[in-house]
Amino acid sequence: MRRVLGITAGLALIAAALSPLPQAQASCVTAARKCQGAPLIGIEVKGGAVPSPDSKGRISYTLDYSMTWTPSFAPYWGAFWVGGRFPKGARGPARAVLLDDAGERVAVLRCREHSDGVWCAAGSHVPHRGRVVFTARLAPGTEARTAARLGFDSFEGLDREESARRLSRTQAREGFCEHRFTTTVTTTQAP
Known part of the structure; x- marks a missing residue:
């Protein structure tokens, strides 16, 4: 028993x-x-901003970026979103233009407002070096000197099939590790 x-x-x-x-x-x-440890894909970001000469509050923001992929024995993929926090009251951008390091247009990215800023879905097929250009219109009465916090959201840990899917930011956040690479972009408008 x-x-x-x-x-x-x-x-x-x-x-x-x-x-x-x-x-x-x-x-x-x-x-x-x-999410343990350093990101598998590091992104160095430098930003700039140029006010429109017609002084109607339009600002062109540029992000020059360079990705560094950590050496690994196993392949890995990432999903990327580009954007961030534009000055308070700014309209747009509704889209961004992605350029490769030779200045050739690779894609036009759709942008949407999220709780943490305006983000454009760049997907997984982003050149390792390039430039992203946004255009936003500042609200009337905005201070002459404004700042934006722009860069990349990188989601890691995807496999080949997940990388091919178009995941929303919510889906990416729920399933994968997020790393954010940003810079402050300051501009001064003509009075």
Whole structure:
């Protein structure tokens, strides 16, 4: 009888060890594993801003960027969003232009307002070096000197299939590790 009870208890312990984690615990373990350490893809960002000569509040923002991929034995992919916080009350941008390092237009990116700024979906096929150009219109009465905080949101840990999908920022945040690379861009408008 003791032997049967011992075998039953042993099987119960094995079954508990092999059963999947509850959903809340599983997501914590996954998130902790994916976000440890330095990013796999580092992005250096430099920004600039040029006011429109017609002084109607239009500002062209440029981001020059360069990506550094960490050496790894396993392939990895990223999903990228570009944008950030434009000056308070600014309209736009509704789109951004992505250029490669030779100045050739690669894509026109759609932009949307999110709780943490205006972000444009760049997807996963972004040149390792290039420039992004945004145009925004400042609100009337905006101070002559304004600042924007612009750059990249990089989501890592994707596989090839996930990289091919067009994930929303919410989906990317829920499933992958986010790293943000930004710079402050200051401009002075003509009075």
